[in-house]
Amino acid sequence: MRVPAISVAFSLLFVSIHAFSFPSFLGAQKPIKTSKRVAVIGGGAAGSSAAYHIQRFAQRAGLDVDITIFERNHYLGGRSTTVHAYDDPRFPIELGASIFVEQNQILVDACTEFNLSTSGAGDERPRDDRPTLGVWDGAKFVYTQYGTIWDLPRLLWRYGYAPIKTRKLVQKTVNRFLKMYEEPFFPWSSLSDVALLLGLTQATAATGIEFLEKNGVGGLFAKEIVQASTRVNYAQELNEIHGLETMVSMAPEGAMAVEGGNWQMFAHMAKTASSDVRLNVTVSAIERREKSGFGITSSPTISSLGDTVDSYGVKSATESFDTVILAAPYQFANVSILPAPESIPSEIPWVKLHVTLFTSPRLLHGRAFGIDSDAEVPTTILTTVPSDPSTHSKPAFFSISTLRAVNNTAFSPPRTEYMYKIFSHESVNPAFLAEIFDLPTPAAGHELSRDDISWMYRKVWHSYPYGLPRVTFEELKLDEGLWYTSGMESFISTMETNALMGKNIARLLIDEWTGSGQKKGEVEQKPLKEIL
Numbered sequence: 001m002r003v004p005a006i007s008v009a010f011s012l013l014f015v016s017i018h019a020f021s022f023p024s025f026l027g028a029q030k031p032i033k034t035s036k037r038v039a040v041i042g043g044g045a046a047g048s049s050a051a052y053h054i055q056r057f058a059q060r061a062g063l064d065v066d067i068t069i070f071e072r073n074h075y076l077g078g079r080s081t082t083v084h085a086y087d088d089p090r091f092p093i094e095l096g097a098s099i100f101v102e103q104n105q106i107l108v109d110a111c112t113e114f115n116l117s118t119s120g121a122g123d124e125r126p127r128d129d130r131p132t133l134g135v136w137d138g139a140k141f142v143y144t145q146y147g148t149i150w151d152l153p154r155l156l157w158r159y160g161y162a163p164i165k166t167r168k169l170v171q172k173t174v175n176r177f178l179k180m181y182e183e184p185f186f187p188w189s190s191l192s193d194v195a196l197l198l199g200l201t202q203a204t205a206a207t208g209i210e211f212l213e214k215n216g217v218g219g220l221f222a223k224e225i226v227q228a229s230t231r232v233n234y235a236q237e238l239n240e241i242h243g244l245e246t247m248v249s250m251a252p253e254g255a256m257a258v259e260g261g262n263w264q265m266f267a268h269m270a271k272t273a274s275s276d277v278r279l280n281v282t283v284s285a286i287e288r289r290e291k292s293g294f295g296i297t298s299s300p301t302i303s304s305l306g307d308t309v310d311s312y313g314v315k316s317a318t319e320s321f322d323t324v325i326l327a328a329p330y331q332f333a334n335v336s337i338l339p340a341p342e343s344i345p346s347e348i349p350w351v352k353l354h355v356t357l358f359t360s361p362r363l364l365h366g367r368a369f370g371i372d373s374d375a376e377v378p379t380t381i382l383t384t385v386p387s388d389p390s391t392h393s394k395p396a397f398f399s400i401s402t403l404r405a406v407n408n409t410a411f412s413p414p415r416t417e418y419m420y421k422i423f424s425h426e427s428v429n430p431a432f433l434a435e436i437f438d439l440p441t442p443a444a445g446h447e448l449s450r451d452d453i454s455w456m457y458r459k460v461w462h463s464y465p466y467g468l469p470r471v472t473f474e475e476l477k478l479d480e481g482l483w484y485t486s487g488m489e490s491f492i493s494t495m496e497t498n499a500l501m502g503k504n505i506a507r508l509l510i511d512e513w514t515g516s517g518q519k520k521g522e523v524e525q526k527p528l529k530e531i532l
Helices: 008-011 045-061 105-113 151-159 164-183 189-199 207-214 219-235 242-248 263-273 430-436 486-490 493-516
Strands: 032-041 062-071 081-083 093-096 118-120 133-136 141-145 257-260 276-278 282-290 294-300 317-321 323-326 337-339 351-360 380-383 399-408 415-424 455-465 477-479 482-484
Touching: 032 045, 032 282, 032 294, 032 317, 045 062, 045 263, 045 493, 062 282, 062 493, 081 415, 105 493, 133 219, 133 455, 141 151, 141 219, 151 219, 164 219, 164 242, 164 263, 164 455, 189 323, 207 219, 207 242, 219 242, 294 323, 323 493, 455 486, 486 493
Parallel strands: 032 062, 032 323, 062 276, 133 380, 282 337, 323 482
Antiparallel strands: 081 093, 118 257, 133 141, 282 294, 294 317, 351 415, 351 455, 380 399, 399 415, 477 482
16 A cells, blocks of 8 residues: 655655556557457456546447446445544545655546546644655664755755755656557567566566665665555565566655545546446356357355345356456455466465554654653554664554544544554554554453544555566466456556556457457567667
């Protein structure tokens, strides 16, 4: 779940790796009379984008398509979803993917087309004299930022030229990555091949710390600032995550969110693409027909645990489709594919991220973070690991964010409270909450009182894969007529890149149907130096 490192200095130093450009749509094609029926399994960023762009490309090509979107949850957006504090629609909070940036063209264009209002990430954070950001190593704040003109000089004073070197490294990586949006690379039929051709496997083959050190960035800046960014954005440290996602983590510039929830972008995409969007419907089987196409077996989802009415003796329905796009991680989809496709996605480890949202009238207390009791605690706390692990344990959380101040009218008189969000690798318990507010530790099995914590919501996500170094990625085409979007997750896991994968598959699919695609091997036959 990406969150912004609210930082004037960072924004000045780091360009966004999301500065995506957009190729033009397909040129005019002669109308094709054949109608195609497409099943998209998953209504998140990738599935919604795939459906949306299939419809747009098909319309431009004069091709008639009939798209059905299956989503087992009761909402569209996948890991982009909101909950309401106090169960009040006036107070939406992002539970999953929190931000995107102004250069994310797929998402920004969606906001423009669907007339969605955005606000800058952090615009609603409390405006007071507290520091805006602190990086905590489990015992002390190793870096603090105040939102003033002195932040940049302070950053350079502590870390020397490392921030500037990192910016150049990000720019170099960005320039190569952006070619994925341009001909002759777009659309790409293999993520592994295009990553190799563009030199991006130099970043994915190494851990974050290896990639930084190889390019002359190390020391305090890597361990304190870059690692704090990988922990908050991907819940991973520099010796765990590959270099490309490390670069993605250093991209806070121009962060924004859709007012009311980022899920709206994908809901609009899906509903624009199809009049047949089936929420609370679980697909259990994909079976290839003897002559052509697939049979899709589905049934209503009746609980958040994914149980279907099949479990209670009610029959599922099976329908025919020409093409299927599996827009969800195969290992979590719980769908059988018969016969087995030529390529079966490998099972990979995913981060299990605990997200805790709550409201309290209390401010974070300095004693819990190794500063004076009367000292002001930063509104956003990121974390890194101690330079000497023998001195103290690493933090038990990835980040604590003070989102905004609200007026809780359930109390008489109404009182000011603060909305908090915590990312952690384990469940946040009452003792931890008592510690950060300097309250007495509650007895075992007891929660803090409603006077101290007035509302709480917990969620455990399979948020993103562990970004372990690798140079190959899952196939986009699992078999003839069967496509897969989630190979992007191990490459770069963001809303925009998943939307890009959906768009890329949409273009490949339409090119295949119209016979207008590039001949296989045409790009690869050119000299690599010429291509780059």
